[in-house]
Amino acid sequence: MQLLEHLPLIGGMDDSPRGRVLRAAAYLFHEQGYARTTVRELAQIVGIQSGSLFHHFKTKDDILCAVMEEAIIYNLAQMKLAIEVGQTAAERLKGLIRAELESINGNTSNAMAVLVYEWNAISRAQQEPLLAMRQEYETLWLNVLEDLKQQGHVHHDTFIWRRLISGATFGTALWYKPNGRISLEELTEITLAMALGQ
Amino acid sequence: MQLLEHLPLIGGMDDSPRGRVLRAAAYLFHEQGYARTTVRELAQIVGIQSGSLFHHFKTKDDILCAVMEEAIIYNLAQMKLAIEVGQTAAERLKGLIRAELESINGNTSNAMAVLVYEWNAISRAQQEPLLAMRQEYETLWLNVLEDLKQQGHVHHDTFIWRRLISGATFGTALWYKPNGRISLEELTEITLAMALGQ
Amino acid sequence: MQLLEHLPLIGGMDDSPRGRVLRAAAYLFHEQGYARTTVRELAQIVGIQSGSLFHHFKTKDDILCAVMEEAIIYNLAQMKLAIEVGQTAAERLKGLIRAELESINGNTSNAMAVLVYEWNAISRAQQEPLLAMRQEYETLWLNVLEDLKQQGHVHHDTFIWRRLISGATFGTALWYKPNGRISLEELTEITLAMALGQ
Amino acid sequence: MQLLEHLPLIGGMDDSPRGRVLRAAAYLFHEQGYARTTVRELAQIVGIQSGSLFHHFKTKDDILCAVMEEAIIYNLAQMKLAIEVGQTAAERLKGLIRAELESINGNTSNAMAVLVYEWNAISRAQQEPLLAMRQEYETLWLNVLEDLKQQGHVHHDTFIWRRLISGATFGTALWYKPNGRISLEELTEITLAMALGQ
DNA sequence: CATGAATGAGGCTTCATTCAT
DNA sequence: AATGAATGAAGCCTCATTCAT
Numbered sequence: 001m002q003l004l005e006h007l008p009l010i011g012g013m014d015d016s017p018r019g020r021v022l023r024a025a026a027y028l029f030h031e032q033g034y035a036r037t038t039v040r041e042l043a044q045i046v047g048i049q050s051g052s053l054f055h056h057f058k059t060k061d062d063i064l065c066a067v068m069e070e071a072i073i074y075n076l077a078q079m080k081l082a083i084e085v086g087q088t089a090a091e092r093l094k095g096l097i098r099a100e101l102e103s104i105n106g107n108t109s110n111a112m113a114v115l116v117y118e119w120n121a122i123s124r125a126q127q128e129p130l131l132a133m134r135q136e137y138e139t140l141w142l143n144v145l146e147d148l149k150q151q152g153h154v155h156h157d158t159f160i161w162r163r164l165i166s167g168a169t170f171g172t173a174l175w176y177k178p179n180g181r182i183s184l185e186e187l188t189e190i191t192l193a194m195a196l197g198q
Numbered sequence: 199m200q201l202l203e204h205l206p207l208i209g210g211m212d213d214s215p216r217g218r219v220l221r222a223a224a225y226l227f228h229e230q231g232y233a234r235t236t237v238r239e240l241a242q243i244v245g246i247q248s249g250s251l252f253h254h255f256k257t258k259d260d261i262l263c264a265v266m267e268e269a270i271i272y273n274l275a276q277m278k279l280a281i282e283v284g285q286t287a288a289e290r291l292k293g294l295i296r297a298e299l300e301s302i303n304g305n306t307s308n309a310m311a312v313l314v315y316e317w318n319a320i321s322r323a324q325q326e327p328l329l330a331m332r333q334e335y336e337t338l339w340l341n342v343l344e345d346l347k348q349q350g351h352v353h354h355d356t357f358i359w360r361r362l363i364s365g366a367t368f369g370t371a372l373w374y375k376p377n378g379r380i381s382l383e384e385l386t387e388i389t390l391a392m393a394l395g396q
Numbered sequence: 397m398q399l400l401e402h403l404p405l406i407g408g409m410d411d412s413p414r415g416r417v418l419r420a421a422a423y424l425f426h427e428q429g430y431a432r433t434t435v436r437e438l439a440q441i442v443g444i445q446s447g448s449l450f451h452h453f454k455t456k457d458d459i460l461c462a463v464m465e466e467a468i469i470y471n472l473a474q475m476k477l478a479i480e481v482g483q484t485a486a487e488r489l490k491g492l493i494r495a496e497l498e499s500i501n502g503n504t505s506n507a508m509a510v511l512v513y514e515w516n517a518i519s520r521a522q523q524e525p526l527l528a529m530r531q532e533y534e535t536l537w538l539n540v541l542e543d544l545k546q547q548g549h550v551h552h553d554t555f556i557w558r559r560l561i562s563g564a565t566f567g568t569a570l571w572y573k574p575n576g577r578i579s580l581e582e583l584t585e586i587t588l589a590m591a592l593g594q
Numbered sequence: 595m596q597l598l599e600h601l602p603l604i605g606g607m608d609d610s611p612r613g614r615v616l617r618a619a620a621y622l623f624h625e626q627g628y629a630r631t632t633v634r635e636l637a638q639i640v641g642i643q644s645g646s647l648f649h650h651f652k653t654k655d656d657i658l659c660a661v662m663e664e665a666i667i668y669n670l671a672q673m674k675l676a677i678e679v680g681q682t683a684a685e686r687l688k689g690l691i692r693a694e695l696e697s698i699n700g701n702t703s704n705a706m707a708v709l710v711y712e713w714n715a716i717s718r719a720q721q722e723p724l725l726a727m728r729q730e731y732e733t734l735w736l737n738v739l740e741d742l743k744q745q746g747h748v749h750h751d752t753f754i755w756r757r758l759i760s761g762a763t764f765g766t767a768l769w770y771k772p773n774g775r776i777s778l779e780e781l782t783e784i785t786l787a788m789a790l791g792q
Numbered sequence: 793c794a795t796g797a798a799t800g801a802g803g804c805t806t807c808a809t810t811c812a813t
Numbered sequence: 814a815a816t817g818a819a820t821g822a823a824g825c826c827t828c829a830t831t832c833a834t
């Protein structure tokens with residue numbers, strides 16, 4: 001199956017057997033849902049036998065967790081980078097929006113969608129380490145929004161405001177087409193306008 | 199199981215056997231996911247045997263579709279009501295936002311979440327009639343946003359703008375607590391501010 | 397498969413579906429070992445589909461436990477009966493030996509063999525209730541042997557003596573043929589002689 | 595894993611790779627059962643990779659057979675030694691009992707238990723050579739018992755009598771603790787008393 | 793309409809064995 | 814000899830659906 005070749009290489013998902021499994025898993029879990037994807041399908045796309053999957057991961061569940069972990073680790077790194085680069089608070093906000101939109105619609109789109117849609121498929125214990133990273137991730141946003149609020153560019157509760165922006169950006173997964181009518185840069189601009197009340 | 203008593207009665211989900219199944223299904227499909235919910239669990243909450251479910255619905259799939267249909271029919275009606283009541287475009291927008299937030303966080307919250315999260319679990323053929331209703335639903339929004347754009351209150355592509363607002367409102371399902379720190383009215387106000395660029 | 401018809405009906409293993417499963421399980425688990433017996437084989441002998449087994453027992457393990465439980469419950473009852481009937485200590489000893497030999501070589505032979513051979517296949521928690529019954533069972537023996545010791549017919553530590561007798565009787569499972577050269581009555585006599593040092 | 599160091603070196607099981615595998619196998623097959631022991635576990639205790647086991651033995655089955663063979667060869671030798679040393683029939687009987695108890699509870703205990711418990715796990719063809727040795731082994735016993743019968747110390751069918759004694763000695767595997775309340779010498783005395791009807 | 797035992801396809805996982813390195 | 818990734822058959826178990834009562 002050559003489909004695997006077209007699946008994006010992201011973050012920690014290199015071309016090792018493990019990485020190939022994760023790429024395929026992100027794709028299938030997003031496309032069909034975790035529960036509706038069989039380990040045999042997954043193995044077939046990777047080009048191995050289903051039993052071989054279990055040399056790399058102990059259970060199907062572990063594969064799901066690994067996908068989510070890769071997604072969040074990679075994107076947290078992107079978020080930090082955006083913060084470092086921006087000179088002003090507004091620039092940093094734009095950087096965060098841009099990075100988040102890219103996470104959601106770029107190479108990590110499958111993994112990010114899995115992270116959101118299949119969140120309830122993993123146990124509380126498995127959620128915990130991911131929640132810790134998410135906490136860090138969200139703190140970056142809140143800090144920037146607080147700065148902007150003090151500068152008079154944001155007028156509402158920053159937690160609520162962030163959640164609304166977050167909904168707007170994550171929602172793009174449901175409709176935005178990377179090669180469609182509007183570029184990711186334009187989408188970033190519009191979202192930034194909404195976030196800054198323009 | 200007395201849990202069923204606490205599940206909200208909405209729209210077409212009356213206290214008939216069929217309505218009771220749909221209420222329980224909306225709850226379970228949201229809480230656990232469609233695939234992870236067994237018909238036995240569902241039957242148990244309804245208080246019947248699993249075999250009896252199939253006197254009311256031909257397949258488990260049909261139950262899912264019915265839940266989605268109830269959700270969308272009811273909410274389309276709410277949306278139309280909001281439009282009729284509003285005197286100005288801004289009022290109509292607020293009405294739509296308020297109605298959408300209520301759909302997502304009120305009595306129909308389970309069914310709405312199922313509609314979003316389990317969309318891919320139903321076949322293309324089953325999606326079609328729901329898509330038609332959604333089309334109508336979205337047209338209401340676009341008309342209002344077009345009016346606001348002509349009045350100079352919206353400055354961007356209305357389709358994109360609506361999708362961002364939609365993300366923001368639907369995203370509330372993931373964090374908003376009906377009896378929490380902020381009321382639905384306040385949430386409506388803040389969302390409206392974001393939609394109008396304030 | 398008509399084999400099932402030839403398997404003995406014992407104690408609680410009536411002709412209900414559950415009883416039929418237990419009879420077949422005792423037979424197969426003894427003949428082939430628990431681990432080497434598949435649920436499909438078992439189902440085939442019972443005359444049902446493998447999935448149907450799990451309406452009667454939650455796991456394959458539970459079937460094993462149930463077989464063991466039936467064996468021990470039934471045989472404890474037999475042992476008590478033997479005690480009640482015997483007038484003298486020597487008669488009671490003979491009754492116990494006879495009952496034990498019948499347990500091991502009669503209708504419950506499969507279940508008894510499973511109890512001994514597959515003991516380690518069940519968890520500590522599953523062993524516990526069975527151990528309690530075994531305790532009661534062994535106390536019956538020790539009481540009789542103590543009586544005999546006081547009467548001067550047994551000259552050694554009764555616990556050790558019982559264990560040696562137990563080995564001798566349980567060991568018959570490996571060689572005694574119910575319809576062979578020597579009857580169960582004769583075997584009882586010889587074993588009694590050994591137990592009384594004659 | 596240093597556990598291997600504590601496992602007894604017996605008969606042909608020297609410290610060669612082959613011997614190390616057999617020692618570990620006897621231990622694990624006894625402790626967990628043959629079917630429940632994986633080659634991976636076995637390899638881990640030996641300190642090699644599972645694939646490497648198959649340089650020493652063609653199949654897992656072969657390992658089981660080799661364990662059994664070592665046990666029976668070694669113990670046959672012990673039995674012969676006991677016969678040679680004993681001056682009278684009673685002394686020879688005591689020697690046999692002592693040797694058998696040592697086989698069952700001493701260094702070869704694991705292998706002996708495997709021989710008994712896993713007998714049905716090997717094929718008829720694999721049993722055959724072992725049965726021949728067992729035949730020889732049992733003949734030693736029967737000869738001694740015949741002598742004792744002619745001397746008036748045994749009053750029953752010697753085959754049956756031997757089987758009962760065999761049950762008593764092999765049964766010790768289930769309860770006797772080498773460092774417990776009673777020594778192997780004392781156990782030998784009591785068993786001899788039972789065998790001689792005292 | 794309701795029941796609930798039975799179905800049987802299909803899911804995840806295990807594991808002895810192989811083989812290129 | 815040793816490795817360890819890969820195999821693939823086979824195992825246990827689940828569950829939507831059916832149907833005789």
